[in-house]
Amino acid sequence: MRPDVKALLARLGQRDFQYRQFADPIADVEPWPMFAALLEDDRVVGRAETVDNRQHAVKSSNFLGEYSDTTSVNAPVERQGGSLRAFLSGLSDDGGERR
């Protein structure tokens, strides 16, 4: 339990209050175009053809396979939810709430 919550509950006299932190499940993470743009940026993730040779925290094997060659930063902004989903599916089931 967060220390500020614990202190507040103590002041309210609710010491046995059941408290749980809720994280966004991965399925609810919105496909922000910024995230997709970063995943396509060689300066951040390197070149796609070499990604298989990298030791990388993301385990998804579909990580870059869903990006077509026509993907371009000048193209109209499209939601790339499918590709981002594949990327995020490499996370563990705890929803990334590790701190």
Place this chain on the structure above:
Amino acid sequence: MPLILCHSPVGGVGTTFLTAHLALGLASRGYDVTAIDFTHADALKLFFGMLPTQEIPAMTDAASEGIVVDGVELLSGHAAAQSGSFGRLLAQHATSPFDDDRIVIADVASADLALKTSLLSHAALHLCALAPQPTSLAALAKVQPGTPTIDLEQTVFVLNQLDDTRKLSRHSQIFLRALFGEKLIATVRRDEAVNEALASFQPVARYAKQSVVLSDLATLTAAIETRCGFVSREDRAQ
């Protein structure tokens, strides 16, 4: 020599805040710590309860009495870095010119890429602060030009100013966790108490004992200790 270089490609993400509290955290664990402010903003001292009008000694001023606050020696490196002499000194030394017995934590301004590059070769670790904001995320491409950010072996990331009540903030944390894995070594939540403490010239630990940032910062300190292989004096004595 354990130099920890704190630098982010974009300003306003809390690099100075993290520098100060990492120094305080390590000092509280018994390490000898020096924090050097290389920035023009001269804001590092504020996190130690000092006034804006109070000066900290220049790192090149051997005659000046040092300032130690809560176990952290504070020095200013801005003048030395700007003069060019410090850069030349770093270039001449194959090994670190810093004192071997102390952990040195350097706060380097985002725009000072030359100094960052000079210090990086002497650093045990580069700590890069991020914020859950588009400008900070976009700057991931600028952490170290020429090397993909996910391949940086010397660099660890800290997500600062996380706001659990904001969707983009929560999603940014999930995204960065997926992108960097264990290289995202800590997340520090946003708490206005940090600014209130600064405005009161008090450390956060004194101003707001229940602040969530304190436990987050303790996690950061522990992560740095582990990653750098630091052994505190009391652990060595056992």
